Amino acid sequence: MARHFDVIVAGGGLVGLSIACGLTREGLRVAVCDEGEHGFCASRGNFGLIWVQGKGADSPAYANLTAHSARLWPAFAERLRGASGIDPALAQPGGFSLYLDTGELAAKAALMNRIEARAPDFRHETLDAEGVRRHFPDVGPEVVGAIHTPHDGHVNPLKTLRALLIAFQAQGGVYLPRHHVANVETGAGVFTLSTAGGSLECGRFVLAAGLGNARLAPLVGLRAPVAPVRGQIMITERLPPFLPYPTSLIRQTDEGTVQIGESQEPEAGFDDGTRPDVLAGMARRAIRLFPRLRPARVVRAWGALRIMTPDALPLYEESRSHPGAFVASCHSGVTLAAAHHGIIAPWIAGKGGPGLAEDFHAERFTFQTSAD
Numbered sequence: 362m363a364r365h366f367d368v369i370v371a372g373g374g375l376v377g378l379s380i381a382c383g384l385t386r387e388g389l390r391v392a393v394c395d396e397g398e399h400g401f402c403a404s405r406g407n408f409g410l411i412w413v414q415g416k417g418a419d420s421p422a423y424a425n426l427t428a429h430s431a432r433l434w435p436a437f438a439e440r441l442r443g444a445s446g447i448d449p450a451l452a453q454p455g456g457f458s459l460y461l462d463t464g465e466l467a468a469k470a471a472l473m474n475r476i477e478a479r480a481p482d483f484r485h486e487t488l489d490a491e492g493v494r495r496h497f498p499d500v501g502p503e504v505v506g507a508i509h510t511p512h513d514g515h516v517n518p519l520k521t522l523r524a525l526l527i528a529f530q531a532q533g534g535v536y537l538p539r540h541h542v543a544n545v546e547t548g549a550g551v552f553t554l555s556t557a558g559g560s561l562e563c564g565r566f567v568l569a570a571g572l573g574n575a576r577l578a579p580l581v582g583l584r585a586p587v588a589p590v591r592g593q594i595m596i597t598e599r600l601p602p603f604l605p606y607p608t609s610l611i612r613q614t615d616e617g618t619v620q621i622g623e624s625q626e627p628e629a630g631f632d633d634g635t636r637p638d639v640l641a642g643m644a645r646r647a648i649r650l651f652p653r654l655r656p657a658r659v660v661r662a663w664g665a666l667r668i669m670t671p672d673a674l675p676l677y678e679e680s681r682s683h684p685g686a687f688v689a690s691c692h693s694g695v696t697l698a699a700a701h702h703g704i705i706a707p708w709i710a711g712k713g714g715p716g717l718a719e720d721f722h723a724e725r726f727t728f729q730t731s732a733d
């Protein structure tokens with residue numbers, strides 16, 4: 362006999378667990394199937410920013426969702442801490458993008474003005490070199506300015522993932538590792554999943570399998586045109602605190618290490634390795650921003666794959682042909698975790714939502730294709 366759940370979530374990364382945790386709070390019996398340690402998992406290799414800055418230049422809905430999620434984060438972090446006993450190490454002092462080139466700074470300022478004009482939830486300021494130095498006394502002499510947004514922050518992403526898993530289980534959720542979802546059949550309002558751990562049934566099925574969504578979505582009449590974009594990150598030995606704010610390239614973690622990384626490499630495909638030339642370029646830039654990093658020892662470096670839609674906006678949709686099947690994909694699953702927990706989960710549970718299905722469904726890609 363297949364085990365039956367109200368909802369099964371495929372994928373135990375940040376997106377799947379944030380949604381699953383929110384669904385258990387709705388009183389539903391929820392299971393998360395994850396394929397295990399050998400699949401791609403952006404949630405185990407990301408930079409940990411809660412980053413509103415620059416999001417949604419052409420989509421006020423995305424800018425507002427992102428800003429809203431950032432506002433939900435403090436209560437979300439508190440709830441995770443309470444339910445799991447693990448502190449996700451949230452700090453939201455505001456975030457900075459630092460610039461070594463006046464042209465690049467001006468271009469980013471123009472982008473930020475465009476977002477702010479269309480998304481009322483959004484605020485930013487452009488700082489000159491002197492303004493940057495007031496916030497970062499250790500900044501290098503080559504820095505010409507910065508963009509500052511007050512909503513931004515960072516967490517420890519691995520502690521967040523662990524806290525989500527423990528909170529989910531503490532709330533009655535069932536976590537099933539080594540349960541790769543291979544196939545889905547539907548009938549009489551029930552989804553029957555063939556998994557590596559046996560057959561499972563559910564009334565609602567959520568695809569939150571990261572890059573795996575591309576294969577699963579057509580099984581329930583959905584489309585998830587997601588592709589990998591590699592990012593590489595390196596981390597230094599622990600250093601005395603010197604970075605009071607996260608920046609888009611560098612942040613000092615709650616443990617004192619300094620994390621460096623912002624590469625975007627779609628050309629790497631499904632290769633999640635590292636390249637010395639990319640790492641060296643990031644290290645050189647980091648040292649120009651903060652010369653005191655020059656003697657710091659790098660203790661680890663890794664690559665991980667972002668989950669990117671063609672327009673870089675999230676994807677949230679319920680299947681028309683298979684009602685009760687939902688897809689959720691995004692490239693900022695740390696930033697949006699609080700929204701996935703507090704907005705997307707209730708929407709999946711049938712408690713409405715702020716028009717997400719209209720703003721973030723996959724039909725937008727069909728329209729783009731036919732216009733080309």
Ligand SMILES: Cc1cc2nc3c(=O)[nH]c(=O)nc-3n(C[C@H](O)[C@H](O)[C@H](O)COP(=O)(O)OP(=O)(O)OC[C@H]3O[C@@H](n4cnc5c(N)ncnc54)[C@H](O)[C@@H]3O)c2cc1C
Nearest residue numbers: 372374376396400403404408410542571573592694695696
């Ligand atoms: C280098 C890098 C830096 C980043 N920095 C940030 C940042 O600073 N801030 C931010 O907000 N976001 C950041 N991100 C993005 C963020 O990490 C992702 O948006 C988020 O982790 C996506 O979570 P997910 O659960 O959708 O996917 P994943 O974390 O990839 O998890 C998907 C899970 O589903 C499993 N799975 C796949 N197929 C199946 C199947 N058929 N059956 C069962 N399980 C399956 C996989 O094994 C995996 O465990 C970064 C990403 C990268 C790569």
